[in-house]
Amino acid sequence: MLEIxxxxxxxxxxxxxxxxxxxxxxxxxxxxxGPNGSGKSTLSHVIAGRxxxxxxxxxxxxxxxxxxxxxxxxxxxxxxxxxxxxxxEIAGVNNVYMLKAALNGIRNYRGEKELxxxxxxxxxxxxxxxxxxxxxxxxxxxxxxxxxGEKKRNEIFQLSVLEPMLAVLDETDSGLDIDALKAVSDxxxxxxxxxxxxxxxxxxxxxxxxxxxxxxxxxxxxKIVKTGDKELAHALESKGYDWLTDGEESAA
Amino acid sequence: MSNSxxxxxxxxxxPKADTDDWLERLRADALKTISSRxxxxxxxxxxxxxxxxxxxxxxxxxADEHNSGGLLKKIYSRNDFLEADKLHLxxxxxxxxxxxxxxELLQNGINIRPTTTKKADEKYNLETILKTDLTETFSALNIxxxxxxxxxxxxxxxxxxxxxKLIFIGESPEPLLKSLRIIVKMNENSEARIVxxxxxxxxxxxxxxxxxxxxxxxxxxxxHHRLQIESxxxxxxxxxxxxxxxxxxxxxxxxxxxxxxxxxxxxxxLSGRSAYCRxxxxxxxxxxxxxxxxxxxxxxxxxxxxxxxYRGILDDNSRGVFNGKVVVSADAQKISARQASNNxxxxxxxxxxxxxxxxxxxxDVTCAHGATVGQLDETALFYLRSRGISYKDARALLIYAxxxxxxxxxxxxxxxxxxxxxxxxxxxxxxxxxxx
Numbered sequence: 001m002l003e004i005x006x007x008x009x010x011x012x013x014x015x016x017x018x019x020x021x022x023x024x025x026x027x028x029x030x031x032x033x034g035p036n037g038s039g040k041s042t043l044s045h046v047i048a049g050r051x052x053x054x055x056x057x058x059x060x061x062x063x064x065x066x067x068x069x070x071x072x073x074x075x076x077x078x079x080x081x082x083x084x085x086x087x088x089e090i091a092g093v094n095n096v097y098m099l100k101a102a103l104n105g106i107r108n109y110r111g112e113k114e115l116x117x118x119x120x121x122x123x124x125x126x127x128x129x130x131x132x133x134x135x136x137x138x139x140x141x142x143x144x145x146x147x148x149g150e151k152k153r154n155e156i157f158q159l160s161v162l163e164p165m166l167a168v169l170d171e172t173d174s175g176l177d178i179d180a181l182k183a184v185s186d187x188x189x190x191x192x193x194x195x196x197x198x199x200x201x202x203x204x205x206x207x208x209x210x211x212x213x214x215x216x217x218x219x220x221x222x223k224i225v226k227t228g229d230k231e232l233a234h235a236l237e238s239k240g241y242d243w244l245t246d247g248e249e250s251a252a
Numbered sequence: 253m254s255n256s257x258x259x260x261x262x263x264x265x266x267p268k269a270d271t272d273d274w275l276e277r278l279r280a281d282a283l284k285t286i287s288s289r290x291x292x293x294x295x296x297x298x299x300x301x302x303x304x305x306x307x308x309x310x311x312x313x314x315a316d317e318h319n320s321g322g323l324l325k326k327i328y329s330r331n332d333f334l335e336a337d338k339l340h341l342x343x344x345x346x347x348x349x350x351x352x353x354x355x356e357l358l359q360n361g362i363n364i365r366p367t368t369t370k371k372a373d374e375k376y377n378l379e380t381i382l383k384t385d386l387t388e389t390f391s392a393l394n395i396x397x398x399x400x401x402x403x404x405x406x407x408x409x410x411x412x413x414x415x416x417k418l419i420f421i422g423e424s425p426e427p428l429l430k431s432l433r434i435i436v437k438m439n440e441n442s443e444a445r446i447v448x449x450x451x452x453x454x455x456x457x458x459x460x461x462x463x464x465x466x467x468x469x470x471x472x473x474x475x476h477h478r479l480q481i482e483s484x485x486x487x488x489x490x491x492x493x494x495x496x497x498x499x500x501x502x503x504x505x506x507x508x509x510x511x512x513x514x515x516x517x518x519x520x521x522l523s524g525r526s527a528y529c530r531x532x533x534x535x536x537x538x539x540x541x542x543x544x545x546x547x548x549x550x551x552x553x554x555x556x557x558x559x560x561x562y563r564g565i566l567d568d569n570s571r572g573v574f575n576g577k578v579v580v581s582a583d584a585q586k587i588s589a590r591q592a593s594n595n596x597x598x599x600x601x602x603x604x605x606x607x608x609x610x611x612x613x614x615x616d617v618t619c620a621h622g623a624t625v626g627q628l629d630e631t632a633l634f635y636l637r638s639r640g641i642s643y644k645d646a647r648a649l650l651i652y653a654x655x656x657x658x659x660x661x662x663x664x665x666x667x668x669x670x671x672x673x674x675x676x677x678x679x680x681x682x683x684x685x686x687x688x
Contacts, residue, residue, distance in 0.1 A: 048638045051630070076640035088635040092653030092660075101649065102639035109640065158639065 001026050001197050002047075002166055007058035009039075009046050016042045018222035019058070024166070029198040031208055031233060034219035035241045040201045041085060043219070044170040047199075048082035049075045062166065076102070077109030081164035083155040085171040090142035095154070096124060098142050099161055106162060127160045131187035149180030156187040167191075168199045173207035185210030205237040220245040255290040256308050257393070260429060263314055264396060274379045282392035289389055301573045301605045302544045306513050307487055312429040312459055314397045315346040328352050333419060335666060339364070340417040345458070346399025346430035362412055362444075363405040378403075381435055381465045390489050394431045394463045401433035406442040406472070415445045415664060422452035422460060422482060432462040438472035438500070445475040447667065451510070452482040459487040466494035468502055470524065475503045475663060482510035484539065490516040498524025505662055507671070508535040508543050515544040522549070522556035533562035534658040534671075537570025537602065544573035551580045551587040554614075560591040563658050565651055566602035576621070577609040584614045591621040596654050598628065652676050 002024040009017035016039045024030050034040050046053045047060060049072040060067040067075055090098070104114040115123070128135055133153045143151050152172055159167050169188070173181055188211050192198065200211055208216070208230060216232040217224045218241070225244050226232065236244075261283065291307050292299040330352050333340045341364070342352040357364045385391040406412055420432065436446060450460060460482070468474055480488055488511040496502050508514045520529045535543040549558045564572040578589045595604040608621040628650050636646035652675035659671050 048634075050634050050638075071643065072634060072637035073640050073642050073646075076638060082638050084635065088629075088632045090632055090635075090650070090653055092656030093649055098636070098639070098641075098649070101641050101645060102636075105642055105645065106640035162640065 001063060002199075003059070003061045004047075005059050005061075007046070007060060008056045009042055010054045010056050011042060011052060015056070016222055017046070020219075020222075020224060022217065022224065024197045024199060026165075026197055027192075027194040028215065029192065029200060029211065029213045031211075031213035031216045031230075032199060032201045032219055033203070033205070033216060033233065033236060035245065036203070038219045039222045040203075040219055041170055044082055044168045044199075044201055047075075047168055048072055048080060073105060074109065076162070076164070077106050079165035081159055081162055081167045083152075083159060083167065083169045083172050085174060087143045087146075087151040087155050089144045089146075091144045093142045095140055095142050096121070096138050099124070099158060102158070103162060124161060128157060130190055131157045131160055132183045133157045148175040149177065149183075152176060152180065152184050153187065156184055156191075160187065160191055163191075163196075165195065166197050166199070168201065169211075170201050171203060172200070173202055173204060181207065182210060205233040208233045218244050256310060256312070257286065257289060257291050257389070260312055260314065260393070260397065261287065275382070278379065278382055278386065279396055282386050282395050285387055286389055286392045286396075292389060298546060298575070301571075302513070302515055302542065304513075307459065310427045310457075310459070310487075312427045315399050315424075315428050315430045317347055330355070335417070337413070338415045338417045340419060341402065343400060343418070343420045343432070345422060345424055345428060346420075346432055348400045348402070362407065362410065362416075364402070364416070378435065381467070382433070384465065384493050385491070388491075390461055391463055391491065394433065394461050394491075397429055397431040397461070398433055399430055401435070403435045403437070404444075404446065405437040406439060406444050408439040408469075409441045410439075411442070412444040415447060417447040417449065420448070420450045420460070420462075422450075422456040422458035422486060424458055425455045427457045427459065429459045429461065432460070434462070434464045436464070436466045436474065436476075438466075438468045438474050440469045441471045442469070443473040445477075445664065447477045447479065447664070449479045450482050450488060452486055454483050455485070456483050457485050458482075459489075461489045462491070464490070464492045466492065466502065468494065468496045468500035468527075470497050471499040472497075473501045473503075477505045477662060477664065477667060478507065478516070479667070480506075480508045480510050480514055480516070482514075484510070484512055484541070486511045486513075488514040488516075490514075492516070492518040492520075494518070494520040494529070496520060496522050496524070496527040496529055499526045500524070500528075502529040503663075504529065504531045505658070506531075506533040506535075506545060507658075508533075508545070509674070511541065511543075513542045515546070518545070518547040520547075520549050520558075521552055522558065523552045525553055525555045527553075527556045529558050530661075531558070531560045531562075532658050532661065533574075534655055535562075535564045535572055536655075537564075537566045537572055538568050539570060540568070541570040542573075543570070544575075546573075546575045546577075548577040548579065549589065551578070551584045551589065551614075551617075553581070554583065554585040554587060556584065556587050558587075558589045558591075560589075561658060562593045563655060564593075564595040564604055564606075565598065565654060566595065566604055567598040569599075569601045571603045572605070574604070574606045574623075575609065576607070577611070578619060578621075580610075580612040580614050580617055580619070582613040585616040587614070588618040589620070593621075593623040594654075594657075595623075595625045596628065596651065597625060598651070648676055 004022040007020040055068050100120045216228050218226040291304040339354045342349045537543050562574050566572050574593045576591050593606045606623045662668050
């Protein structure tokens with residue numbers, strides 16, 4: 001589904017990613033872990049197509065199609081979703097309106113008929129319970145005045161409505177207490193199936209107790225320095241990152 | 253002396269100096285005042301950022317009943333303007349069109365009087381009202397070249413449920429000067445909602461010069477919404493002069509989106525205790541539009557309060573001007589005045605000149621003001637696009653979000669809706685927003 005090969009990415013003229021290789025097959029969940037500044041968020045943004053992230057070398061191929069030249073909204077249309085580490089507050093825009101515009105944008109891209117407001121509201125009502133989002137948040141302004149946990153739940157709620165094939169979760173656990181973490185993880189786990197893939201970016205192993213990954217990759221200084229299964233995450237929790245990044249340095 | 257202002261004055265019939273008619277006397281005074289003037293120049297402080305070059309090089313005809321609509325008048329019918337729960341009055345090229353207006357203007361408690369000032373009624377003390385600011389060039393020109401004028405009086409203790417909508421249409425391909433006068437008199441404890449809408453046909457080259465006088469009696473409430481959506485070749489000069497008496501509240505919205513050159517001056521005097529005004533404004537500019545608002549709020553006595561919020565959205569080469577003056581008289585203690593001017597620049601060539609001006613002669617007051625100039629938030633744009641919303645729609649949504657702060661408090665759903673449509677097309681957000 002997703003094939004990243006030899007990916008080099010510059011931000012403001014500085015190389016942040018230096019040759020990433022990552023293959024994600026349908027239904028798989030991959031965790032990307034790594035210390036601060038290792039390039040985790042850059043990877044998530046470059047997959048979603050944020051401006052200012054220049055691919056200087058390498059490829060990102062999604063279902064056989066190169067993503068690099070596509071606009072962010074076209075990538076969404078292809079089935080890519082990024083849950084933001086810091087979801088944006090947009091005062092003045094109704095949460096449900098935004099989501100309807102998003103779903104219909106995607107449906108347009110795919111040549112599907114737009115949903116009417118009635119159809120859309122029905123869909124939304126069925127999804128809102130699944131992620132444990134308070135229904136009153138639907139009619140509020142986008143993320144405006146939401147608590148940290150509500151914002152993250154709203155991201156997962158958007159994910160559940162837009163039904164992407166690949167969801168990249170960028171530090172979705174940051175700033176969550178244990179109850180919110182469980183609720184968000186439950187929401188994600190309900191959306192896992194044989195065809196949908198997840199890339200879960202996190203600094204801490206804690207999230208991976210709830211969203212159990214098939215693979216764990218360690219990113220350091222712009223490269224994947226180790227790949228393993230969920231046990232690798234436990235090792236990182238007890239030993240930290242130093243043993244991996246030091247090794248990478250001495251090998252270089 | 254010959255300039256384009258004088259060229260207009262030369263087209264006027266000669267003054268009848270020795271008449272008893274008070275209006276003719278006012279006109280003679282006005283003529284004397286401006287007979288040696290030109291339009292204001294950018295050397296004058298209040299016109300520093302707004303050049304009247306376009307007016308100076310045009311030769312305007314004065315609108316009269318012969319050119320009030322011509323053929324196009326016939327393509328409209330009353331039904332085109334009908335809206336539920338509204339009384340509407342239609343003016344074309346400065347003249348009232350009874351055939352196109354609501355047929356029941358005489359409602360309980362309200363007196364709407366489309367009238368030329370020739371028939372003006374001294375009962376309403378029009379002379380005093382019309383005298384206001386006669387030394388000012390555009391007010392003097394207004395009274396000298398007046399087309400129709402309109403008086404709205406709301407009786408004591410009446411709340412008018414129907415929205416009174418005034419629609420001024422310009423449709424002249426030749427430069428036509430239309431001077432209009434609207435006088436609103438709110439008697440004690442009355443309440444009304446009035447919309448002034450200025451629109452025009454694409455080819456209209458008109459020059460609208462309108463003065464609105466609002467007189468709010470004790471404990472009255474007036475919602476006054478001014479919507480200027482004329483075509484891109486027009487010049488629009490507007491003035492609102494308001495007096496707000498004890499316990500009365502004025503809610504004013506000035507929305508300016510049209511015209512090549514648009515200037516609105518709003519001058520509010522809070523003259524009795526507990527008088528309040530809320531002045532909100534929203535202006536948008538594209539191409540080389542120039543939109544100027546000058547507001548003055550005068551706290552003449554203590555315990556008067558004002559809130560002001562103006563938001564500008566400027567694209568392409570357009571230019572916006574906001575000058576917000578607050579004057580607090582000596583002894584006007586315990587007043588509060590809050591002002592905010594927020595501006596969004598969508599292009600590197602767009603420009604805003606925003607300036608608060610405070611003149612405070614009392615010492616126990618609460619005054620706050622703030623001005624911001626910003627651009628679209630790139631992160632928010634990316635957020636929306638990453639959800640599948642096109643660049644164009646995401647941009648429109650963020651621009652609407654900025655304007656919403658002014659649109660949301662407008663108590664007329666139909667007006668809010670039409671503004672929302674202007675920003676978002678026909679995808680309606682309001683159907684998701686719970687009322688109440």
